[in-house]
Amino acid sequence: MKQRILVTGGTGYIGSHTVVELQNAGYEVVIIDNLSNSNKDVLDGIEKISGIRPDFVEADCTNIESLRQLCKDYPGIKGIINFAASKAVGESLQIPLLYYRNNLMTLINLLEIMPEFGIEGIVFSSSCTVYGEPDVNPVDESAPIKKATSPYGNTKQISEEIITDYLNSKEGLKSIILRYFNPVGAHPSAEIGELPNGVPQNLIPYLTQTAIGVRKELSVFGNDYDTPDGSCIRDFINVVDLAKAHVIAVQRMLENKSERKVEIFNLGTGKGVSVLELINTFESATGVKVPHKIVGRRAGDIEKVWANPQKANNVLGWKAEIPLSDTMISAWKWQLKLRERGIM
Ligand code: NAD
Ligand code: WQD
Numbered sequence: 229m230k231q232r233i234l235v236t237g238g239t240g241y242i243g244s245h246t247v248v249e250l251q252n253a254g255y256e257v258v259i260i261d262n263l264s265n266s267n268k269d270v271l272d273g274i275e276k277i278s279g280i281r282p283d284f285v286e287a288d289c290t291n292i293e294s295l296r297q298l299c300k301d302y303p304g305i306k307g308i309i310n311f312a313a314s315k316a317v318g319e320s321l322q323i324p325l326l327y328y329r330n331n332l333m334t335l336i337n338l339l340e341i342m343p344e345f346g347i348e349g350i351v352f353s354s355s356c357t358v359y360g361e362p363d364v365n366p367v368d369e370s371a372p373i374k375k376a377t378s379p380y381g382n383t384k385q386i387s388e389e390i391i392t393d394y395l396n397s398k399e400g401l402k403s404i405i406l407r408y409f410n411p412v413g414a415h416p417s418a419e420i421g422e423l424p425n426g427v428p429q430n431l432i433p434y435l436t437q438t439a440i441g442v443r444k445e446l447s448v449f450g451n452d453y454d455t456p457d458g459s460c461i462r463d464f465i466n467v468v469d470l471a472k473a474h475v476i477a478v479q480r481m482l483e484n485k486s487e488r489k490v491e492i493f494n495l496g497t498g499k500g501v502s503v504l505e506l507i508n509t510f511e512s513a514t515g516v517k518v519p520h521k522i523v524g525r526r527a528g529d530i531e532k533v534w535a536n537p538q539k540a541n542n543v544l545g546w547k548a549e550i551p552l553s554d555t556m557i558s559a560w561k562w563q564l565k566l567r568e569r570g571i572m
Contacts, residue, residue: 237311496535
């Protein structure tokens with residue numbers, strides 16, 4: 229019998245890639261998504277890649293009765309991966325209550341239904357944003373949590389605490405918290421990827437939209453940082469590599485291999501890449517030029533952050549494998565697919 233996993237936010241960017249990898253690994257997936265930042269066509273993309281259409285429930289995780297109904301309709305759920313959240317940092321400063329309500333109520337409801345329905349474990353999407361500007365790079369999981377600079381970032385910090393407090397109060401539940409660095413790229417088939425919503429705030433969608441001519445020019449936010457070329461440094465992790473780590477985390481939890489109730493892992497490549505290096509890598513991998521200009525710094529940006537992924541490498545046996553050049557090609561193929569579909 230296949231084990232059933234509930235994936236919240238499973239039609240979203242990282243969720244959809246993870247659903248494919250779960251299916252490839254033999255899990256049966258049920259997705260819950262309110263389609264606030266994705267659409268149902270993603271299910272077609274997933275089915276084209278894996279050959280399996282996941283079960284899908286259009287509902288809001290902030291409504292606990294919807295979650296209870298889902299668990300009755302799809303009995304035997306063993307684990308949850310919780311991607312569902314609002315994630316735009318800038319927007320969270322404008323409408324903080326939406327972020328606190330959506331991200332925290334979703335998590336609280338999921339934790340609450342776990343013992344009611346015999347669900348054993350939950351994997352949670354956290355972020356390197358919890359480290360703020362780290363004192364040392366590469367940053368490992370023991371680095372101090374810095375005061376959040378946005379309500380979005382704060383929801384991740386509070387969520388980590390809620391999970392820890394709740395699991396300490398309960399026997400038999402497990403959680404793995406995954407701190408992603410900068411997830412980028414798309415499935416190599418170009419059947420699924422990141423769906424742009426308005427003018428992109430993140431680097432890669434802005435870059436690919438510039439390369440295809442939707443945007444005139446990419447602005448590089450600052451070249452006067454204390455880095456070798458003056459632009460900021462990030463750890464760009466391929467979304468398929470990232471998705472695979474979730475499958476390993478689920479297996480670990482459900483096979484009772486976790487060493488403690490709550491485990492935390494960084495998911496990154498371990499390599500810092502500057503914004504200017506990234507543009508160069510894109511151009512040489514795809515042969516497509518990206519018009520860009522240097523502008524002033526963006527308020528609130530971290531100067532440099534990249535992961536020490538040793539714990540995930542050693543304990544999970546997971547390692548980022550896909551070269552950045554392939555990741556850039558996948559992002560470009562996805563942009564071309566969006567054009568073909570008339571979306572962008
Ligand atoms: P995404 O917006 O593409 O996916 C999130 C999905 O959740 C969307 O399909 C949205 O419709 C759904 N959703 C939101 N609120 C919901 C609710 N209340 N009920 C049901 N569905 C809901 O985002 P993503 O990039 O795939 O991110 C997934 C998770 O990873 C999020 O928790 C995000 O904070 C976290 N994360 C993302 C990044 C990143 O750079 N993309 C980095 C670190 C952490
Ligand atoms: C990357 C670099 C920009 C756009 C955000 C969230 C973080 C996490 C990941 C969820 C920066 C530069 C960008 C542009 C640019 N998300 N840039 N021109 O800021 O590292 O992190 O996403 O948890 O919480 O804050 O990602 O893609 O916005 O920026 O020069 O048009 O690219 O200054 O140095 P960031 P990003």
